Amino acid sequence: MLLAGCSTPMATLNGDADQIEVRFDSHFDPQECQWLGDVTGSEGHWYSYLFFTNDVMVRGAVNDLRNNAQQLGADTVYMINPQDFVTSFTVFGTAYQCQR
Structure with a gap:
Protein backbone atom coordinates (compact mmCIF):
# COMPACT_ATOMS: atom_id res chain seq x y z
CA MET A 1 0.00 0.00 0.00
CA LEU A 2 2.79 2.42 0.88
CA LEU A 3 4.62 1.79 -2.40
CA ALA A 4 1.45 2.35 -4.43
CA GLY A 5 1.34 5.92 -3.13
CA CYS A 6 4.84 6.47 -4.50
CA SER A 7 3.76 5.74 -8.07
CA THR A 8 1.37 8.69 -8.29
CA PRO A 9 2.38 12.36 -8.43
CA MET A 10 1.45 14.45 -5.42
CA ALA A 11 0.26 17.27 -7.73
CA THR A 12 -3.04 16.12 -9.23
CA LEU A 13 -5.03 17.97 -11.86
CA ASN A 14 -7.75 20.37 -10.75
CA GLY A 15 -11.04 20.66 -12.63
CA ASP A 16 -10.55 20.90 -16.38
CA ALA A 17 -6.78 21.46 -16.18
CA ASP A 18 -6.29 18.27 -18.20
CA GLN A 19 -7.78 20.16 -21.18
CA ILE A 20 -4.85 22.59 -21.25
CA GLU A 21 -2.52 21.85 -24.12
CA VAL A 56 6.34 10.48 -11.61
CA MET A 57 8.10 13.74 -10.77
CA VAL A 58 7.80 14.94 -14.38
CA ARG A 59 4.07 14.06 -14.47
CA GLY A 60 3.51 15.87 -11.18
CA ALA A 61 5.38 18.96 -12.39
CA VAL A 62 3.30 19.09 -15.59
CA ASN A 63 0.10 18.65 -13.53
CA ASP A 64 1.18 21.57 -11.35
CA LEU A 65 2.00 23.63 -14.46
CA ARG A 66 -1.46 22.96 -15.91
CA ASN A 67 -3.16 23.82 -12.61
CA ASN A 68 -1.30 27.13 -12.44
CA ALA A 69 -2.12 27.90 -16.08
CA GLN A 70 -5.79 27.13 -15.42
CA GLN A 71 -5.83 29.76 -12.67
CA LEU A 72 -4.86 32.31 -15.33
CA GLY A 73 -7.61 31.13 -17.71
CA ALA A 74 -5.16 29.59 -20.18
CA ASP A 75 -5.90 26.85 -22.67
CA THR A 76 -2.31 26.44 -23.89
CA VAL A 77 1.09 26.47 -22.20
CA TYR A 78 4.33 26.71 -24.13
CA MET A 79 6.86 24.88 -21.96
CA ILE A 80 10.13 26.75 -22.07
CA ASN A 81 12.72 24.92 -20.05
CA PRO A 82 12.48 21.89 -17.77
CA GLN A 83 14.85 21.90 -14.80
CA ASP A 84 15.87 18.56 -13.35
CA PHE A 85 17.23 19.02 -9.85
CA VAL A 86 18.52 16.29 -7.57
CA THR A 87 15.46 16.47 -5.33
CA SER A 88 12.74 17.77 -7.65
CA PHE A 89 11.65 18.48 -11.21
CA THR A 90 10.45 21.95 -12.23
CA VAL A 91 9.01 23.17 -15.53
CA PHE A 92 8.63 26.75 -16.73
CA GLY A 93 6.15 27.91 -19.31
CA THR A 94 4.20 30.77 -20.79
CA ALA A 95 0.41 30.63 -20.54
CA TYR A 96 -1.81 31.68 -23.46
CA GLN A 97 -5.47 31.84 -24.38
CA CYS A 98 -5.49 30.62 -28.00
CA GLN A 99 -8.99 29.29 -28.61
CA ARG A 100 -11.77 31.78 -29.07
Whole structure:
Protein backbone atom coordinates (compact mmCIF):
# COMPACT_ATOMS: atom_id res chain seq x y z
CA MET A 1 0.00 0.00 0.00
CA LEU A 2 2.79 2.42 0.88
CA LEU A 3 4.62 1.79 -2.40
CA ALA A 4 1.45 2.35 -4.43
CA GLY A 5 1.34 5.92 -3.13
CA CYS A 6 4.84 6.47 -4.50
CA SER A 7 3.76 5.74 -8.07
CA THR A 8 1.37 8.69 -8.29
CA PRO A 9 2.38 12.36 -8.43
CA MET A 10 1.45 14.45 -5.42
CA ALA A 11 0.26 17.27 -7.73
CA THR A 12 -3.04 16.12 -9.23
CA LEU A 13 -5.03 17.97 -11.86
CA ASN A 14 -7.75 20.37 -10.75
CA GLY A 15 -11.04 20.66 -12.63
CA ASP A 16 -10.55 20.90 -16.38
CA ALA A 17 -6.78 21.46 -16.18
CA ASP A 18 -6.29 18.27 -18.20
CA GLN A 19 -7.78 20.16 -21.18
CA ILE A 20 -4.85 22.59 -21.25
CA GLU A 21 -2.52 21.85 -24.12
CA VAL A 22 1.17 21.76 -23.18
CA ARG A 23 3.42 22.56 -26.15
CA PHE A 24 7.18 22.45 -26.38
CA ASP A 25 7.62 22.09 -30.13
CA SER A 26 9.20 24.71 -32.36
CA HIS A 27 6.02 24.92 -34.50
CA PHE A 28 4.01 26.69 -31.83
CA ASP A 29 3.13 30.22 -33.00
CA PRO A 30 1.55 32.45 -30.34
CA GLN A 31 0.58 35.18 -32.85
CA GLU A 32 -3.10 34.23 -32.63
CA CYS A 33 -3.01 33.87 -28.85
CA GLN A 34 -3.33 36.22 -25.90
CA TRP A 35 -0.40 36.06 -23.46
CA LEU A 36 -1.61 35.56 -19.89
CA GLY A 37 1.60 35.19 -17.94
CA ASP A 38 4.44 32.92 -16.96
CA VAL A 39 3.77 29.74 -15.00
CA THR A 40 5.81 27.10 -13.23
CA GLY A 41 5.14 23.58 -12.08
CA SER A 42 7.14 21.51 -9.63
CA GLU A 43 7.13 18.07 -8.04
CA GLY A 44 9.39 16.62 -5.38
CA HIS A 45 10.89 17.90 -2.16
CA TRP A 46 14.06 17.27 -0.22
CA TYR A 47 12.15 14.90 2.06
CA SER A 48 10.19 12.93 -0.58
CA TYR A 49 12.29 12.68 -3.75
CA LEU A 50 13.73 9.27 -2.79
CA PHE A 51 10.26 7.74 -3.05
CA PHE A 52 9.41 8.96 -6.57
CA THR A 53 10.72 7.86 -9.96
CA ASN A 54 11.71 10.52 -12.50
CA ASP A 55 8.61 9.98 -14.64
CA VAL A 56 6.34 10.48 -11.61
CA MET A 57 8.10 13.74 -10.77
CA VAL A 58 7.80 14.94 -14.38
CA ARG A 59 4.07 14.06 -14.47
CA GLY A 60 3.51 15.87 -11.18
CA ALA A 61 5.38 18.96 -12.39
CA VAL A 62 3.30 19.09 -15.59
CA ASN A 63 0.10 18.65 -13.53
CA ASP A 64 1.18 21.57 -11.35
CA LEU A 65 2.00 23.63 -14.46
CA ARG A 66 -1.46 22.96 -15.91
CA ASN A 67 -3.16 23.82 -12.61
CA ASN A 68 -1.30 27.13 -12.44
CA ALA A 69 -2.12 27.90 -16.08
CA GLN A 70 -5.79 27.13 -15.42
CA GLN A 71 -5.83 29.76 -12.67
CA LEU A 72 -4.86 32.31 -15.33
CA GLY A 73 -7.61 31.13 -17.71
CA ALA A 74 -5.16 29.59 -20.18
CA ASP A 75 -5.90 26.85 -22.67
CA THR A 76 -2.31 26.44 -23.89
CA VAL A 77 1.09 26.47 -22.20
CA TYR A 78 4.33 26.71 -24.13
CA MET A 79 6.86 24.88 -21.96
CA ILE A 80 10.13 26.75 -22.07
CA ASN A 81 12.72 24.92 -20.05
CA PRO A 82 12.48 21.89 -17.77
CA GLN A 83 14.85 21.90 -14.80
CA ASP A 84 15.87 18.56 -13.35
CA PHE A 85 17.23 19.02 -9.85
CA VAL A 86 18.52 16.29 -7.57
CA THR A 87 15.46 16.47 -5.33
CA SER A 88 12.74 17.77 -7.65
CA PHE A 89 11.65 18.48 -11.21
CA THR A 90 10.45 21.95 -12.23
CA VAL A 91 9.01 23.17 -15.53
CA PHE A 92 8.63 26.75 -16.73
CA GLY A 93 6.15 27.91 -19.31
CA THR A 94 4.20 30.77 -20.79
CA ALA A 95 0.41 30.63 -20.54
CA TYR A 96 -1.81 31.68 -23.46
CA GLN A 97 -5.47 31.84 -24.38
CA CYS A 98 -5.49 30.62 -28.00
CA GLN A 99 -8.99 29.29 -28.61
CA ARG A 100 -11.77 31.78 -29.07
